[in-house]
Amino acid sequence: MPADLAVLGLGSTGLPLAQAATAAGVGVIGYDPDPATVADINAGRVPPGSLAAADLRRMLACGFRATADPAVLGRVRTAVICAPTPPGEDHALDLSAVATAARALAAHLRPHTTVVLESAVYPGTTEGYLRPLLESHGLRAGRDFHLAYSPGRLDPGNRAFQLANTPKVVGGCTPACTEAAAAFYGRFTERIVRARGTREAEAVKLLETNYRHVNIAFANEMAVFCHDLGVDLWDVIRCAETKPFGFQAFRPGPGVGGPAAPLDPNAAPHFTPPAHPRLPGHPLRMVELAQEVNSRMPRYVVQRAAALLNEHGKSLRGARVLLLGVTYKADLADQQGAPAREIGTRLLELGAQLCYHDPYVPQWRVMDRPVPRADSLWEAAADADLTLLLQHHRTYDLQGLAVKAQLLLDTRGATPAGAAARL
Ligand SMILES: NC(=O)c1ccc[n+]([C@@H]2O[C@H](COP(=O)([O-])OP(=O)(O)OC[C@H]3O[C@@H](n4cnc5c(N)ncnc54)[C@H](O)[C@@H]3O)[C@@H](O)[C@H]2O)c1
Structure with missing residues (x-):
């Protein structure tokens, strides 16, 4: 049966998106090349860290299905890519799953489809890396189909903020692409924030991810320093966070975990020109230092x-x-x-x-x-x-x-x- 939306990549980003859209009455199909993931999801078994089992059961009852067959991608109005981009040995993000997902989609892409990338990527990826892959069968982004980037902003376990009440940033290749993506997310999120373009939206992801790493690194550096001085940092933070403006408390810890690795665009060798016509060519020192301190x-x-x-x-x-x-x-x-x-x-x-x-x-x-x-x-x-x-x-x-x-x-x-x- 044709669906409104295909989510490509049914992990901790893709499944909550599919769930929020299904709950809002959008017809959703999930595509994942891993047959074990597909079988688990269709049998009601949730991949770890993605959803509550009851949410998946409700989605299945509403008609949601997972498949490893890319042919379904040719029958949807919107396709959102949530493929993994894990950091490789050299700390650079491995974009190969995004490329594989894009090739599967390109082979079935129809005119007027809206394609959105949600995976964590470097500024320039949507237009410099994804776009040529999607255009390989003749359709042109901005003319024949819409293409946009929207950063994933999930906070697993957060009871106050879920997908629906977390503002959704979208930035398209053209103003019409932005509007198409905004109209899509507007069906199940309360507030849409339009970025000027794909690169600005991608750089939002960079800023938000690195903000966490840099601030935790500062707290970690203070922890080591304060211990040597015989100062109780926890008491310092307790006092500092009473300042009603200009300060946000971050706390030290044994290391930084989680799926969101620091993003350093200098580690992105794949598509220097023309995606980065003015790549500054100097390192993001704060990000490097944060990685060093936290590690x-x-x-x-x-x-x-x-x-x-x-x-x-x-x-x-x-x-x-x-x-x-x-x-x-x-x-x-x-x-x-x-x-x-x-x-x-x-x-x-x-x-x-x-x-x-x-x-x-x-x-x-x-x-x-x-x-x-x-x-x-x-x-x-x-x-x-x-x-x-x-x-x-x-x-x-x-x-x-x-x-x-x-x-x-x-x-x-x-x-x-x-x-x-x-x-
Ligand atoms: N987890 C988060 O909270 C979070 C938040 C924001 C952004 N992100 C980003 O979203 C992306 C996905 O992360 P995740 O945590 O959902 O990963 P995940 O590992 O939980 O799931 C990824 C899923 O994608 C599937 N996959 C692999 N290759 C694929 C392909 N070619 N086409 C389609 N699907 C494919 C895998 O089988 C798996 O089921 C990453 O770039 C991540 O950085 C994650």
Whole structure:
């Protein structure tokens, strides 16, 4: 059956989009080249970190279906590409899945279709990289079909802001492309914000993503500095955030996880001219520095753990260490990029005996070995030489834990002042 919308890529970005559109009465088909993903979704099994199972069931009841058959792409009015763009070895985004999705779409593209890219990309990608792929079968963007970019802005687990009430930025190749994309998103989002063009919309993604990394890096640098000075940074932040203007509090932590890697356009070699006719050719220093500072945090946490044990006459070698919370975000099961794995690896390499506790993670492996899971949190904390809080899930009673644990190192500043060692 023809659908209004095809979502290409049914992961943490594509499925919530498909869900919001389906809920608003839009006929949606999901395309994903991975047959296992397609089979799971059609059977009501949600990919981790994407949707609640009940939401998927409701979508299926409303007629949503997933398919690996690209022929469906020729029967829709709008196609949104949500293919993955993971950072490669050299930190540059790997755009190959976007290219594969674009080729599948191009082969079936019909005139008057609106195509939107939502994957995280560098400024210039929509017109310099995606457009030629979509035009390979003769249709021209801006003349025969509409082409736009719209940054994904999901915050998994956020109960106040979902897709429908988060303003949607759109920027098209032409004003008519922008309007076509705006009309599409306007069917299920409350507010549309028009960027001047695709590059401005892409640069919004760059600004928003890097804002997070740079600000967390500043907080992390302050954490190391304040510890050396003997200053309680958590108290500093508590006071600073009372300033009603010009300050937003960011907090340090054991490292930055999550799906959104920092975006540095200098790492984009694929389409320099003509997409970047005036590429400045100098690095984004703040982004590089943020990556450097944030990537040092897991090692720093292990150093602090060793120092704390040492103060109490113990060494890391042979110490029983309990890791609490191994996901990248509180109260979610998603482990993408979580610093817990590097911290666990470093602790194992130094001879610690690891166990972990996480209500959202039934099994956890480090260095290809399963790490024992603590069933009883309080018993495990009492038994461990050191308890290391890496993620503050809401279910953790930290006051109680601080009393039970032999030593508690809190990397989230979640324990009351004086109750534990804090980052
Ligand atoms: N997760 C977020 O919160 C978030 C927010 C904003 C932007 N983004 C961006 O959105 C993009 C997708 O991220 P995600 O988290 O949904 O990824 P994901 O890994 O959760 O899912 C990607 C899906 O795309 C499928 N896929 C792979 N190749 C494909 C192709 N050629 N055509 C169609 N589908 C294909 C995969 O099988 C998978 O099901 C990335 O660029 C990411 O940076 C993510």
